[in-house]
Amino acid sequence: MIAPPARLIATDPALLQALAGAGFADTFRITLTEEQSRLSAGDLTRQMFSRAPEWISLLLAIRNRVGALLGLKQADLHIDGDASSVSSSVAGFPIVEQSDEQVQLGFDDKHLDFRIWVRRNPGTAELSAQLTVTTVVRTNQWLGCAYLAVVKPFHRRIVPAMLNRLRR
Numbered sequence: 001m002i003a004p005p006a007r008l009i010a011t012d013p014a015l016l017q018a019l020a021g022a023g024f025a026d027t028f029r030i031t032l033t034e035e036q037s038r039l040s041a042g043d044l045t046r047q048m049f050s051r052a053p054e055w056i057s058l059l060l061a062i063r064n065r066v067g068a069l070l071g072l073k074q075a076d077l078h079i080d081g082d083a084s085s086v087s088s089s090v091a092g093f094p095i096v097e098q099s100d101e102q103v104q105l106g107f108d109d110k111h112l113d114f115r116i117w118v119r120r121n122p123g124t125a126e127l128s129a130q131l132t133v134t135t136v137v138r139t140n141q142w143l144g145c146a147y148l149a150v151v152k153p154f155h156r157r158i159v160p161a162m163l164n165r166l167r168r
Contacts, residue, residue: 006030006160015134019115024137024148026156029130030163037122037129040100044131045118048166049091056158063151070143073109112137112144131166133159 006028016025036044064074075092088095093105093116101122106115114137123129135155139145 006163008156009132011134011136015115015117015136019113019136019138022136022138024139024152025135026159027132027134028159028163029132030167032120032123032129032131033167036131036166037120039120041103041118041120041131042095042098042100044120044166045090045103045105048118048131048133048162051165051168052158052162053165056161059154059158070111072111072147073107109140110143111141111147112139114138131163133163135159 009027009029011025011027016022032044039047060075067074073092090103090105094107096104096106096115098104100120102117102119104115104117106113114135117132117134117136119132119134121130121132137148139148
């Protein structure tokens, strides 16, 4: 039986408080396979980014070209380090914290600050293991507000697409 696509759920209030003043947050979740449920959050995060659809790479390339004109940091889907490396990054996003259950990615930039939490929720007898991805963004100036307004509709398609691709 095929699981339903990634779905938008309520964001954990504790994560909103972790980036005080955040003006944007969303959370998506998928059910993991039995095999995936045994992987660490770091392994699942790396798989999620390495299996991104080609159209996401194209959008990222466009974002980087426009962002370079505005002095924004570049992003890519390159995976640095390995699952045990504390100083590694995923898709150009530094790993802020990492455990077997959760990876926190993100950085602060002049236009906005963001965090991405990728959490593996263990299964129970009644519920299969799940993977939850939460994004929280705090804008710092008009450029951040404008950037978020442009990126938000894409973001809400990219994260579910990456999660659904992970499941395949």
